[in-house]
Amino acid sequence: MLAQQLVNGLTVGSLYALMALGLTMVYGVLRMLHIAHAAVFTLGAYAGLAAFRATGSFWLALAAAMAAAVFGGLAMERLVYWPLLPKPPIATLIASIGLFIGLEELFRIVAGPQPYSFDVPVRLAELRLGPATVTAPQALVILVTAVLLAGLWLFLVRTRLGLALRAVSQDRDVAAACAMNVRTVVSLNFALGSALAGAAGMLVGIYYNSVYPTMGDVTAYKGLAIIVLGGLGSIPGTVLGGLLVGVAETLLIGLVEVPFPRDAWAFLAMIVVFLFRPQGLLGR
Amino acid sequence: MNPLTFRLLTLGLAVALVGGPAAAQDTIKIGFFAPLTGFAAADGASARHSAEIAVEEINAAGGVRGKKLELVVYDDRHDSKEAVALANKLVERDGVAGVVSGSYSMPSRVTAPIFAKAGIPMVVAYAVHPDVTRAGPCVFRNGYLGQVEGAAGAEAAVKHLKARRIAVLTVDNDFGRVTSAAFIERARRLGAEVVSEQIYKLGEKEFGPYLTRLQGQPIDLIYHTSYYNEGAQIVRKARELGIKAHLEGTEGIDSPKFLELAGPAAEGVTFTTNLNRDDPRPEVQNFLKKYQAKAGVAADMVGASTYDAVKILARGIQEGGTDPRAICQTIANLRDYPAVTGKIARFTKGEVTKPVQIQVVRDGKIRSLAVIDNPEVITPPVQ
Amino acid sequence: MYVLTVATLVGIYMILTLGLNTITGLAGQISLGHAAFFGVGAYTLALLTVTGGWPFWPALAAAVVAAGAFGALIGALAIRVRADFLAIATMGVNFVTVSVFLYVPLFGGALGIGGIPGPSLGGVEFGKPSFFGLTAAAVALALGLNLWLGRSWAGLAWLAIRDDEDAAGASAVDVRKFKILAFTLGTALAGLAGGLYASYLTFISASDFGFPMSITLLCMLVLGGIGTNRGALVGAAILGTAPEVFRFLADYRFLTYGGLLVLLMRFSPAGLLGDESRLWQWACRRLGRSGAPAAA
Numbered sequence: 006m007l008a009q010q011l012v013n014g015l016t017v018g019s020l021y022a023l024m025a026l027g028l029t030m031v032y033g034v035l036r037m038l039h040i041a042h043a044a045v046f047t048l049g050a051y052a053g054l055a056a057f058r059a060t061g062s063f064w065l066a067l068a069a070a071m072a073a074a075v076f077g078g079l080a081m082e083r084l085v086y087w088p089l090l091p092k093p094p095i096a097t098l099i100a101s102i103g104l105f106i107g108l109e110e111l112f113r114i115v116a117g118p119q120p121y122s123f124d125v126p127v128r129l130a131e132l133r134l135g136p137a138t139v140t141a142p143q144a145l146v147i148l149v150t151a152v153l154l155a156g157l158w159l160f161l162v163r164t165r166l167g168l169a170l171r172a173v174s175q176d177r178d179v180a181a182a183c184a185m186n187v188r189t190v191v192s193l194n195f196a197l198g199s200a201l202a203g204a205a206g207m208l209v210g211i212y213y214n215s216v217y218p219t220m221g222d223v224t225a226y227k228g229l230a231i232i233v234l235g236g237l238g239s240i241p242g243t244v245l246g247g248l249l250v251g252v253a254e255t256l257l258i259g260l261v262e263v264p265f266p267r268d269a270w271a272f273l274a275m276i277v278v279f280l281f282r283p284q285g286l287l288g289r
Numbered sequence: 290m291n292p293l294t295f296r297l298l299t300l301g302l303a304v305a306l307v308g309g310p311a312a313a314q315d316t317i318k319i320g321f322f323a324p325l326t327g328f329a330a331a332d333g334a335s336a337r338h339s340a341e342i343a344v345e346e347i348n349a350a351g352g353v354r355g356k357k358l359e360l361v362v363y364d365d366r367h368d369s370k371e372a373v374a375l376a377n378k379l380v381e382r383d384g385v386a387g388v389v390s391g392s393y394s395m396p397s398r399v400t401a402p403i404f405a406k407a408g409i410p411m412v413v414a415y416a417v418h419p420d421v422t423r424a425g426p427c428v429f430r431n432g433y434l435g436q437v438e439g440a441a442g443a444e445a446a447v448k449h450l451k452a453r454r455i456a457v458l459t460v461d462n463d464f465g466r467v468t469s470a471a472f473i474e475r476a477r478r479l480g481a482e483v484v485s486e487q488i489y490k491l492g493e494k495e496f497g498p499y500l501t502r503l504q505g506q507p508i509d510l511i512y513h514t515s516y517y518n519e520g521a522q523i524v525r526k527a528r529e530l531g532i533k534a535h536l537e538g539t540e541g542i543d544s545p546k547f548l549e550l551a552g553p554a555a556e557g558v559t560f561t562t563n564l565n566r567d568d569p570r571p572e573v574q575n576f577l578k579k580y581q582a583k584a585g586v587a588a589d590m591v592g593a594s595t596y597d598a599v600k601i602l603a604r605g606i607q608e609g610g611t612d613p614r615a616i617c618q619t620i621a622n623l624r625d626y627p628a629v630t631g632k633i634a635r636f637t638k639g640e641v642t643k644p645v646q647i648q649v650v651r652d653g654k655i656r657s658l659a660v661i662d663n664p665e666v667i668t669p670p671v672q
Numbered sequence: 673m674y675v676l677t678v679a680t681l682v683g684i685y686m687i688l689t690l691g692l693n694t695i696t697g698l699a700g701q702i703s704l705g706h707a708a709f710f711g712v713g714a715y716t717l718a719l720l721t722v723t724g725g726w727p728f729w730p731a732l733a734a735a736v737v738a739a740g741a742f743g744a745l746i747g748a749l750a751i752r753v754r755a756d757f758l759a760i761a762t763m764g765v766n767f768v769t770v771s772v773f774l775y776v777p778l779f780g781g782a783l784g785i786g787g788i789p790g791p792s793l794g795g796v797e798f799g800k801p802s803f804f805g806l807t808a809a810a811v812a813l814a815l816g817l818n819l820w821l822g823r824s825w826a827g828l829a830w831l832a833i834r835d836d837e838d839a840a841g842a843s844a845v846d847v848r849k850f851k852i853l854a855f856t857l858g859t860a861l862a863g864l865a866g867g868l869y870a871s872y873l874t875f876i877s878a879s880d881f882g883f884p885m886s887i888t889l890l891c892m893l894v895l896g897g898i899g900t901n902r903g904a905l906v907g908a909a910i911l912g913t914a915p916e917v918f919r920f921l922a923d924y925r926f927l928t929y930g931g932l933l934v935l936l937m938r939f940s941p942a943g944l945l946g947d948e949s950r951l952w953q954w955a956c957r958r959l960g961r962s963g964a965p966a967a968a
Contacts (some may be wrong), residue, residue, distance in 0.1 A: 006501060013497035038756060085938060094756075095702060096941035099894045100934050102887055107930025110326065114923060118330035119586070120518060122549045140529050213494045213522055215550045219328045223492070226763060226883060233760040258487075259498035266461065266490035269771035272764030276749075279761055283752045326926050364925065369880050370681055371915050373873060377674040378916075398786065399875045420786050420875075461774060463782045 008137035010259040011252060016143045018251020019150035020212070022244045023205035025228040025235075026157070027078070027198025033174030033238035034194045035090065037097045038229065041081055041104035042202055043221030047112055049074040049203025050210040050220060054123050063125055067149075067207060074203025075196045082195040087188070105225060112218040120217035123210040142212050153204055154244065157197070161240070170194055174238060227268060230275045236288025245286060250274070316359040317352075317606060319344070319599065320379035320409075322372065322400075323391035325364035328492070331546070332591045336391030336414060337362060338584045339592035342576070343599035353607045360599075361385060365396040372396035376403040385409065386611055387602045391595040394418035394463050401428050410605060410616045414598040415540070415591055417464045422639030422671075427617040429639045431598045431630065433563065434669050435464060438539060439471025441645035441661040442512060442561045446472075447479040449647065449659050450535050450559065452510035456485040456503050458496075458523060460541075465491075465514040468539060472512055475666075484508060493519055496526040503527075508534045516541040521550035528554040535559070543590035548653060555650045559658055563630035564593040565646040567657040576629045590630075597628040640669035676800045680872060682912035683807035684865045689893045689904035690814040691861030696890070697899040698827065699854035700834025701750065705762035706889045708769035709859035711881030713739040713866020715773060718785040718876055728791040732867040739863020740856050747855025751848055754837070766883050773878035784877030788870050807868055811905075814861050818901050821857065830854055891933060897946030906945055 024046050031039040053070030060066065081104060089097045129148075132139040139147070161167040173180040173190045181187045205224075210216040231250050235242025253274060254267040278286065321340050323333040344360045352358055361383045363375040372392070379385050380403065387410040390397040397416035404411045405425025413421055415432035422428045433441075446452045455476055459469040465488075473483050484506070487499050500523070503511065511534050513523050520542035527536060538560035548555050566577065576596055580588035601620060609615030626633040631643040644662040648655050661667060692706045713735040720731040746765055753761050773779045791798045791806060798806065821827050829850040832840035841847045870876050888911065896907025918925045942948035 006504070009501050009504070010498060013495075013501060016497070017495050032756075036756075038759065085934060088938065089941060092937075092941040095696075095890075095894055095898060096937045098702075098759075099891055100937035102891060103930045103933025103937065105930070107927050107934065110924075110927035110930060113326065113330055114927065118334050119546055120331070120550060122552065124552060142529070209494075214525065214552060215518065215521070217518075218330070222328070223494075226767070229760050230764060233757055237756060255495075255498040258489075259501055262487075264488060264775055266771050266775070267493075268490065269768050272767045276761060276764050276768070279753050279757065280749065283754070283757060285757070325923065363919070364922070366915075366926075367879075369873060369875070369877070374674070374678055374681065374916055377677040381674045395784070395877050395879060398784070398877075399873055402874060418783065420783075461782060463784075466782045 006136075007256075007260065008135060010255050012134070012137045012139055012143060013259065014252035014255030015248060016146050016212075016251070017255060018248035019147055020205055020209055020247075021227065021231055021251050022247025023150050023153065023201055023208070024224050025231040025243050025247050026240065027202040028228045029232040029235065029238055029240060029243040030174070030194050030198040032232065033240075034170075034177065034191050035086060035097075036238075037086065037094055038101065039086075040098070040101040040225055040229075041108065042078075042198070042228065043225035044105050044108035044112075045074045045077045045081075045199045046202040046206040046209075046224050047109070047216075047218065047221040048077045049206030050123070050216045051112065051116060052203065053207030054121055054210060054216050057123070057125065066125075067204060070203040070207035071200040072203075074199040074206070078195045078199025078202070079192060082192060087191070105221070109218050109221065116218065118218060120215040122214050123207075123216050124214060125211045127211075146208050146212055149204065149208060153201060157201070157240075160197075166190075166193065170197075223268075227271055230271050233285055234275050234278055236285030239285070239287045242285060242287030249286075316357045317354070317611070318359045318361050318383055318385045319602060320361050320363070320383060320385035320388035321391060321599075322363040322365045322375055322379075322388075322396065323595075324367040324393065324396070325362075327366045327368075329367045329393060332393075333364070333391065335584065335589055335592040336595040339576075339580060339588075339596040340389060340391060340599045342579050342583060343596045343603070346579075347600075347603050353603055354610065358603060365392050367393055367396060369395055369399045372400050373403065376400035380404065380407040380409060386606050387411065387613075387616060389595065389598045389602055390414060390416060391591075391598070392416060394421070397421050401425070404428070408613045410602065410613055410620070412598040412602045412620070414595040417467065419467065426639075427613065429601065429620055429636050429641070431594050431601060431628070431633075431641055432540075433643075433645065433667075434640060435467030436471040436670050437667055438561050438645065439468040439473075439514075440475040440666045441647075442468070442537060442539065443472045443475035443479060443481075444661050444663065444666055445559065445561060445647045445659060446510050446512060446535075446537055447476055447481045450510060450537065452476075452535060453481055454507060454509050455481050455483050456506075456508050456511045456534070457483055457487070458499060458511060458513040458515070459486065459488045460491050460493075460514050460516070460519060461488050462491050464541065468514045469512070472514075476512075489519070491516075491519075494522050496523050497530075500526050500530055500532060503534070504530050504532060508532075510535040510537055512537050514539050514541065517544040517547035517550065521547050521555075524551045524554045524558055537561075540590045543648070543655075545587035545589065548650065548655070556653070557650060559647060559649045561661075562590050562646050562648055563643065564588070564590050565631065565648065565657050565660070566655050570627065572627060573629050593629045597630050601626070601628070601633075637669060638671040640671050642668055673800050676804045678913055678916055680800070680804045680807050682909050683804070683811050684869050684872070685889070685892060685908035685912040686811045686905050687807075687814045687861050687865040687868070688889050689896070689908045690811075690818050690901065691858040691865070692889055692893050693858075693898065693901065693904040694818060694821065694830075694861070695854050695858035697893060697904070698822070698834065699830040699851060700837075701851065701854065702755070702759040702890075703762045703858075704759045704883070704886050704890065705746075705764070705766035705769075706859075706862055707881045707883070707885035708762075708766040709739045709743050709862035710866045710869070710885070711769060711773060711878070712742050712859075713863030714870035714876050714881065715779055715785070715866075716863070717867035718788045718870045719779070721789050721871075722785055722787055728789060728871060732791075732864070732871075735867030735870075736860050736863045739866060740860030743859025743862070744852055744856040746859070747852040750855065751851055763883060763886070766881075766886050770878050770882050773881065779878070782877075784875060785870075786875040788874045788876070790871050790874070803872060807872075810864055810868060814864070815901060815905070817857070817861070822901070826850060826853060895933070895936060895943055897943030897949055897952065900946060903943050903945050907943065910944075
């Protein structure tokens, strides 16, 4: 059973990591808590669903989910966040909360309060790993996450743009002094993070076969716990934080009887980490 | 914001708080609240559609005491503070003859004493918190108490589905806790063994950790108190993990959305509810048809219960007039009232006695499996 | 009664935002968990009166003390974390606290606590008007406390910490002590609000004190103008009445709310009446004042 629970935990953890990556990337360049990231995640799920119902293709739907998310994320950055950059961070935080509240309501008004099913036939075989079974939906989640993470990693370490991106998140002012176009890099960051969130939204929609207006709620706050756990702004830290939270929650529920909800465990873990490492697990 | 806008805003605030002149009394007003926005908005929409159907029907048949009924609709967003404010507004501003709660436990629980104090009759459609009806003599509940539904679930599990070894999954709110506790007690009394009790958070989506614990164990039945979102995840995950045990739910999964979200995994799932789709009575079939036409989806427990609640209140006003005490007396004296959600034998201290339906999903449709009408089970425990 | 109900709730919000202003506005420690302390106050009063059989007044005092003590503890732990880390840590505190209310049977569990008595004086129970009077008095008390603090040594120390924590520490301000003091006083006010809330609603459950409530409180403060008492009061008044005022918008009520927050931050990031806001500066010019004192 331990092996099976690990598989369960890694699947959830992959989804956590995917949705939290955008949060951490945005934090990296703008030093702001992007609550409305969760709305981008939901937008991706709805867009993916619409595209899937229209075309019947998983890959086209994934592309549509990511494209819609990029559009949404960039719109937020251009219209709200960038102009607020010189202002106190709390103004950006409240604006982000306002965006999230407003967009969730917009989803409900446009698509209705009821959940939609997102039934994608997964043509993957079940994978038996000793005592554990990776079911087809789990395999899909882990596979797509792995491909996206590998792509992100290659981009960051192998391309000039990736280098610029890392430089800006190290220190925006120094990067600007080195004649980098910070504005473009920030936008690129938003685009990448939003694309990942859109993909995560669609995967969550498929994995749980439901897309609904408030599906981003959990993302909104658990994502924050994960990125601070990993060390705000650290990309590997976020992936680690997501997987750790996913596995730890699953094992706590699945192996021992603990009368406490899983979210509370994630936050308790985070608070304990703070007591010993106030900068997060992989924070600088 | 410029000063002019600010001044206009202040003015608007003042006007909205002080309120306009009262409308002429050519209608009888019924207050209604439900979570029309927020996470429970889907149930709120169902409740609202059904309340409107009930009012349209009553008005088409000539209204109540020669006057049209008017529904005063408020959104409580499942928030106690909003519920308290709107309850006071209904009492004081709107001059309602009675109130229907199409909402969950917390808003119903917090507003019931306000209506009771003001002497306004209240009919609660489906909220389960036991304290709601204790607020006063004129609060009625059209839904079952958790104790009744849990016990009926145990009857179905042990007697109809022949389960001996049972696992229980409980949602961590009042509905889940009370219903599961009653189920466990009755199941044990009937000789079954409850081998596992797990509690999950409202809104949980990932049931892998809970169900993997049950994988490969000799379990006949998994009883889960859940709403359709969580319930659909539970049955999908159980089947995905190859768990063959019978899956029994509650009225929380009584929704066409459950079938849609659970997909093929819904097949064979049973649940306790108050709405029997196979009931041949014309009032039931008429409601199912009208709901489908208005909402665009098939009817559910929340809708049917709210429809009944409005009809019960209207019946009270029809016979009792505008005197609240007469309205209460009328409702309290109802016997064998033909509600869509089953024939109501009577109200005892506000709690309803009516049979519990056991429904099953067969060929993608919700059908009737059995009816629990054992008085020992369905009589609400009121002290 | 309806107006009094809304006004009483607004009063409770005002006490909460005044307390939050001490922590976030004056000392600059962003708290996303203020509702947790509100909940501690509410549950303390509820347990003491319903289970413990205490009268209202000592229970209200205990609510203030309990929330303040919890706040002092969190403040002491929070010293280790700064800025955004602190914001998220307080959010975590909120989630854990609510889970304890929901899961520990002592706190009524999923059924909450009902039948909470109201205050009485000399054997006469408070009606709605006198409860509103009590709330108004509590608001005045909270405001008086904040005004006094703003002019005290602590107020100066907090401003120094908010503007530059390291510099404040270097110039012999005991950063630790003053941070804990801000948390203690701010959360004690939340406890006062919680006690009033529990007694006013007569029924409380865990979900009343969740993270969304903390967010609402912070939105009130920032909307009014963070760092100022007038901002805390005005923000609470506007967002506290907004759900009622905007009822006519029906389905679009919260879409409007979200949209207005974004627009306000976009075009007036200092809030409506913050020191830097155009509205306030215009008002100061009209009144012939050169500028607003920082914490007036």
